[in-house]
Amino acid sequence: MISNKPIFFKPIKLLFLFFLFFGVFSPMQAEQKESFTIALTGKYPPFSFYSQEGELVGFDVDVAEKIAQYLDRDLNIVTTEWDGILAGLLSGRYDAIIGSMAITLEREASVNFSHPYYISGAQLFIHEEDKNEIDNIEHLNAQNVGVGLGETYQHYLENNHPEINTVTYKSTVDIFLDMQNRRIKGFVTDRLVGLYQIKQSDAPFISAGPLLYEERMAIPVVKERDALLTKINNALIAMEGKGELAQIQEKWFGTQAEPIAKQTAMENIIVAKKLLRGFGITLFVAFFSIVTGFLLAIPFGLLLNNKKFYPLHFTARTFNDFIRGTPLLIQLFFVYFGAPQIGIFFTPIQAAIFTLTINASAYMAEVIRSGLMAVSPGQKLAGKALGLTNVGVFTYIIWPQAFRIALPPLMNTVVALMKDTALVSLIAVAEVIREAQSIISVTYNPMKYYFIVAVMFFVVTFPLMKLAGKIEAKIKKRGFTNA
Numbered sequence: 249m250i251s252n253k254p255i256f257f258k259p260i261k262l263l264f265l266f267f268l269f270f271g272v273f274s275p276m277q278a279e280q281k282e283s284f285t286i287a288l289t290g291k292y293p294p295f296s297f298y299s300q301e302g303e304l305v306g307f308d309v310d311v312a313e314k315i316a317q318y319l320d321r322d323l324n325i326v327t328t329e330w331d332g333i334l335a336g337l338l339s340g341r342y343d344a345i346i347g348s349m350a351i352t353l354e355r356e357a358s359v360n361f362s363h364p365y366y367i368s369g370a371q372l373f374i375h376e377e378d379k380n381e382i383d384n385i386e387h388l389n390a391q392n393v394g395v396g397l398g399e400t401y402q403h404y405l406e407n408n409h410p411e412i413n414t415v416t417y418k419s420t421v422d423i424f425l426d427m428q429n430r431r432i433k434g435f436v437t438d439r440l441v442g443l444y445q446i447k448q449s450d451a452p453f454i455s456a457g458p459l460l461y462e463e464r465m466a467i468p469v470v471k472e473r474d475a476l477l478t479k480i481n482n483a484l485i486a487m488e489g490k491g492e493l494a495q496i497q498e499k500w501f502g503t504q505a506e507p508i509a510k511q512t513a514m515e516n517i518i519v520a521k522k523l524l525r526g527f528g529i530t531l532f533v534a535f536f537s538i539v540t541g542f543l544l545a546i547p548f549g550l551l552l553n554n555k556k557f558y559p560l561h562f563t564a565r566t567f568n569d570f571i572r573g574t575p576l577l578i579q580l581f582f583v584y585f586g587a588p589q590i591g592i593f594f595t596p597i598q599a600a601i602f603t604l605t606i607n608a609s610a611y612m613a614e615v616i617r618s619g620l621m622a623v624s625p626g627q628k629l630a631g632k633a634l635g636l637t638n639v640g641v642f643t644y645i646i647w648p649q650a651f652r653i654a655l656p657p658l659m660n661t662v663v664a665l666m667k668d669t670a671l672v673s674l675i676a677v678a679e680v681i682r683e684a685q686s687i688i689s690v691t692y693n694p695m696k697y698y699f700i701v702a703v704m705f706f707v708v709t710f711p712l713m714k715l716a717g718k719i720e721a722k723i724k725k726r727g728f729t730n731a
Contacts, residue, residue: 549616
């Protein structure tokens with residue numbers, strides 16, 4: 249006799265156990281009382297970048313370490329994308345930004361700045377082949393000029409030189425590539441940074457004309473933390489009085505400044521470890537997102553396929569449509585940076601898993617709904633005739649058939665989610681893309697390392713795609729697609 253034991257609820261138990269584990273064993277929020285947490289990009293040589301030994305170094309890093317000593321706190325550095333760095337500060341994810349941020353009126357409306365800790369300026373750089381054609385920025389009318397996304401140089405060009413086509417990039421490496429490909433005629437960046445990076449990459453670029461404007465670089469904190477700002481200012485005054493700021497500048501920009509070392513065989517091993525470690529995090533995030541997304545998709549799929557409980561059906565349909573109709577990148581941004589504003593603090597990995605889980609569950613729920621719709625209604629009547637309960641009919645008759653039908657598209661969703669993990673670098677998750685970018689910021693060889701990352705993803709996703717094809721062929725051969 250067939251048992252009516254509701255084994256369908258086992259996935260729900262697994263889901264409960266996972267969230268229990270996730271909540272109990274997730275990293276605790278670091279106690280901020282005795283620490284000084286600052287943010288920078290880690291992709292901005294010589295101010296912050298990863299050395300060939302895998303250590304975070306640079307001018308801003310040294311300044312941050314010295315300030316932490318004066319504050320008598322342990323330094324904690326968070327590396328994050330520049331276009332989201334202010335949002336992280338405003339949401340309380342770190343105490344300050346020590347990342348060569350220029351003082352502007354727009355930024356001062358949201359944060360308070362310390363005393364400037366160095367002064368530089370915006371400089372136009374061009375290809376050396378154009379030196380006889382371009383003397384200054386006035387000669388770039390209707391030409392493409394590159395800038396970093398969200399930097400002050402973008403706003404300067406848009407406001408003061410609307411005749412120029414301003415093109416934004418995520419990093420200097422991308423700008424250098426398009427300069428060499430001659431897609432842009434020039435680029436604007438900090439003079440010190442530009443000269444340093446051109447020298448390191450041995451690029452055929454030169455400065456053109458005088459400084460476009462002067463910039464004062466300072467340390468922003470949120471407006472409510474006047475006491476912390478006062479301590480930072482006191483530290484900067486003491487550092488300047490003792491000549492410590494001058495020593496740091498001499499170390500990175502003076503005549504004795506050492507260039508970034510070229511790669512050796514041992515350093516290649518270190519690079520390989522960074523990429524493998526990052527890919528391990530990628531697989532970890534993908535695995536838990538897939539598992540929990542699937543477990544959530546089962547009840548959601550049932551609700552989407554059943555209008556009997558219309559309020560729940562309507563809620564599930566609205567939620568699914570919203571998730572599938574909005575970019576994953578925006579969802580990551582709101583979960584990581586927006587949640588703290590309502591008192592919910594996720595670590596970067598927690599935010600990544602939570603967001604990818606919800607996103608995956610929305611797509612998987614639609615697949616499961618389609619599988620359930622493909623099962624003939626007569627199957628339910630047959631199960632009832634055998635004396636099974638509704639739960640028994642679903643567990644032993646409807647679900648096995650629906651799952652077999654839904655399995656191939658579910659595998660495609662898994663492959664898509666694997667690739668979507670690349671987006672979590674936005675919220676400072678040290679996955680493989682972010683690790684590759686940190687290496688590229690030093691080596692200036694994006695083609696090599698992005699190709700390596702592409703191969704790593706392909707090695708994992710290609711077997712999944714082939715498996716999905718075999719499962720689909722097997723199901724089709726058994727006739728389940730015509731159920």
